[in-house]
Amino acid sequence: MTWPAMVWIGGAPGAGKSTIARDLARRADLPLHPVDLWTYAHLDRLPPLRPLAADLAEGPEYAAAAFVEISRLRLELVVADVHERGLGDVPALVEGPQLFPSMADSVAAAVWLLPDAEQTRRAREQRLARVHEPAGQAQLERLLARDAVLAELVRREAAERGRVLIEVPAEPDWPAITSAVEGALGALPRLEPGDALSRQRRYENLAACRQGRLWQADAGLEALPPYPFACECGTSGCAVTWSGTPDEYDVRREQGWLMAHRAC
Structure with missing residues (x-):
């Protein structure tokens, strides 16, 4: 490969x-x-x-x-x-x-x-x-x-x-x-700001949700501790994070919170 x-x-x-x-x-x-x-x-x-x-x-x-x-x-x-x-x-x-x-x-x-x-x-x-x-x-x-x-x-x-x-x-x-x-x-190529960067941050956040939910089920945990999610605004250099659970992330996404830089 x-x-x-x-x-x-x-x-x-x-x-x-x-x-x-x-x-x-x-x-x-x-x-x-x-x-x-x-x-x-x-x-x-x-x-x-x-x-x-x-x-x-x-x-x-x-x-x-x-x-x-x-x-x-x-x-x-x-x-x-x-x-x-x-x-x-x-x-x-x-x-x-x-x-x-x-x-x-x-x-x-x-x-x-x-x-x-x-x-x-x-x-x-x-x-x-x-x-x-x-x-x-x-x-x-x-x-x-x-x-x-x-x-x-x-x-x-x-x-x-x-x-x-x-x-x-x-x-x-x-x-x-x-x-x-x-x-x-060293110096590395960057993702293009906007849709390309936003799409990759969303991909990473969804991976964190999937892993968290599967770990919760496997370990028999009543609740997950909050963990950080990346802002999905697509703005270059944005380091804003939000801590929450996968369920809370889903709610925030529906509200557009993680897609609006001004709301961060």
Whole structure:
């Protein structure tokens, strides 16, 4: 398969990659493609997978190897998903922990962010605190042990392939880290303001709605926590966001809220 234009931000939980990717995509008029937003969409296209708990029970090295194998299987699906967006020469900013330096041979620009262990712990604890998920709490230490193995793998692969790796300390200088990420990715073509930009932001928001609803059903959650949606006004450089649930997003769309920049 011919790869579409992509730039990557990979790394471990707590490194700030999702926040930096969202900010950069909106300021630079880039289509944003977080791999995690396609998790449930990919399940029907993958062979049956072992439960995460079963992999973790085998130890951190086994669980890390299983995560890498699933990530490699998903890579072809990520490429197909980006192709589907019809972006032409404008690269999708693809973000996620599933992206490893050894997979990036056809990617023009990429960067990996690795936090220290305490940053990763805080990130996972904060995510668990947003929803009542006893299974996640029970697996926390095993997940952190797996994360440590994956971080070392990323560090080694980046060094072997001469890829940019940014270490994120316990007290990050986020402006400096963001600037380093932008420097690593370089100047990039932009989406045209107006319909093209608006259409891609809507595509991303709908993907977030689909993923949220499927996660809610799978995890048996009574309600979803609010999460950010991008403004769909199509104005160049618009970084306005609105936090809400998928149901609230649907109501806002019907009212035209996310399509009118002046209302933001």
